[in-house]
Amino acid sequence: MDNLRLSFNNSRTRLVLASMVLSTLLTAIVLGLVYFTANRSIEGETRSVVSAELTGLADEYERRGLFGLLQAIERRIPTASERDALYLLTDRFGVKLAGNLKHWPADVTAGSGWVDLELRRADNDQLVPISAASVRLPGGERLLVGRDALARQQFDRALLRAVGLALAIALALSLLTGWLFTRLVFTRLSEFAGTAENIVSGDLSRRMPLRGTGDELDQVAGTLNSMLDRIEELISNLRTTSNSIAHDLRSPLSRLRQRVESLSDPSKSDLDREVDVARAAAEIDHVLRVLGQLTEISRAEAGVGREQFEPVDLQQLIGDVVELYEPVAADQGIALEVVGTAHTVQGHRPLLSQALSNLLENAMRYAPEKTAITITLSESGPYTCLSVRDRGPGVPEEDLPRLQAPFVTLDPARTERNSGLGLALVAAISHMHQGAFEARNCDPGLEATIKLARKP
Known part of the structure; x- marks a missing residue:
């Protein structure tokens, strides 16, 4: 029983x-x-x-x-x-x-x-x-x-026998069809369950098996694999971020401790104490700036703020940002050019402005004097593309995928002003808009592109 x-x-x-x-x-x-x-x-x-x-x-x-x-x-x-x-x-x-x-x-x-x-x-x-x-x-x-x-x-008896025989055959065929159908479906589900158990056990490299048939189960498997790719990327970024936070904040916090301890030194003059206080405040500002940027990245990755999406005219947004950065660019001998047009997109206006600002600051950091930075608007399939290109030295090809990782900077002389979070925030904002961040060498220069889904 x-x-x-x-x-x-x-x-x-x-x-x-x-x-x-x-x-x-x-x-x-x-x-x-x-x-x-x-x-x-x-x-x-x-x-x-x-x-x-x-x-x-x-x-x-x-x-x-x-x-x-x-x-x-x-x-x-x-x-x-x-x-x-x-x-x-x-x-x-x-x-x-x-x-x-x-x-x-x-x-x-x-x-x-x-x-x-x-x-x-x-x-x-x-x-x-x-x-x-x-x-x-x-x-x-x-x-x-x-x-x-x-x-x-x-004839009635013969017809009844035929109906009974047809019903028995239909019963057998329906039983066989149901068994074959459930065998097909549950075999795939068992494969999915086995893969999921391995992932739960910690093997994040496993993916749902694809048979190449293009059926609904393959489509579900493809969607799950895309989700797993994204989860693996986020977890990898989380590990990198955690390690980088521990590494990058240890130095300013150590210096901050030294500044605070030095204030109790009776041999120091008031002027020296004022200098130490100013330097301690600078260390605190740096730590707060890093934590603020990390918070913005986390919120963007989590999609916080999607309820504030509104129609955004990217040409107007670019004009406002360019107007803000033109004086700084002119002081460095750099010209800002705007090329192309695009339709209005649904997006978070302040975050898109922040992303463009980060791209411009990054380009201005490496653009040679008496060159131009080109801001291009275009459309590609379901995406609206916003690109910023400088005429600088570019980036080694093997380092291009690392640009959007948190705390990654290719500048060996990284200072407090460059914590390696600017492009990570740009990538997070792109993902928030159902898009992507891409970078490529243009010989000369580097072109960084934000892809925004027109209907996120």
């Missing part, structure tokens, strides 16, 4: 049984309609023929009297067996006058309508089932016309 209960609690068993029941029920309904329709059609045809023949014989009686009716019945008798036709004409007392039936049925009143009964044939004295209709003629005579129903009953 427990094993049976466990079997019914199994999803595969329930799915097979549900498929079998529904398929069998549908087949039974269809076959039942076929049987009912065929039966009604045959019965209707029989009644139409008998009614027409009965009406014809009654008309013959009206035109030629009883003698003419007798002749008409006698003419039909030789071919009656081929048509399963049955005739019986009696006088008002039930005495047989003509026909191929032996006697009038005792429980049938002439003119009572359509009847199904059993009578004996006059030619072979066999008791046969018949379907017939009768009339009482003006002279009191009784006329019964019908059809031998034995062939119809045999």
Whole structure:
């Protein structure tokens, strides 16, 4: 009993049984309609023929009297067996006058309508089932016309056997189909479950298996793999960020501790103490700046602020940012150029301004004097692209994928002003807008591109 209960609690068993029941029920309904329709059609045809023949014989009686009716019945008798036709004409007392039936049925009143009964044939004295209709003629005579129903009953039995056989075949096929379907689906689900268990155990490199069929299960597997890629990337960034925080904040916090401890040195002058306080404040500002940038990256990665999305005119946004940075660029001998147009996008205006500002600051850091930084707007498929290109030395190809990682800077002389979080924030803002961050060397210079989905 427990094993049976466990079997019914199994999803595969329930799915097979549900498929079998529904398929069998549908087949039974269809076959039942076929049987009912065929039966009604045959019965209707029989009644139409008998009614027409009965009406014809009654008309013959009206035109030629009883003698003419007798002749008409006698003419039909030789071919009656081929048509399963049955005739019986009696006088008002039930005495047989003509026909191929032996006697009038005792429980049938002439003119009572359509009847199904059993009578004996006059030619072979066999008791046969018949379907017939009768009339009482003006002279009191009784006329019964019908059809031998034995062939119809045999057809009914054959049709019922065929329906039963078809139903049994449908039941077997539905059981087989349900089993094959559940085997296909649950085999894939078992593969997914096994891969998920390995991932839960810590193997983040595992991915859902793809069979290359392009079916819905492959599409689900592809979506899950994309999600796992993103999760692995975020966890890797989290580990890198955690290690980098520990490394990058240790130095300023150590220096801050030294500054604070030096304040208690009685040999220091007031001026030296003021210098130490100023340097301690600078260290604190650096730590707060790093933590603030990390908070912005975390919020963008988590999608916090999507409820503030609004239509953003990127050309206007670029104009505002360029107007802000033009004086700084001019002091460095750098020109800012804007190229291209694009449709309005749904986005977070302040964060997009921050992303463009970070790209411009990064470009201005490496752009040679008397060169231009080009800001380009374009559209590519479902994305609107915002690119910033300088004419600097570029980046080694092997280092391009590392640009968007937190605390990564390719400047060996990194200072407090460059914590390596600017492009990481740009990448996080791109992901927040269902897009991506890309960088490529242009010889000369580096082009950094933000891809924004037009309908995030």
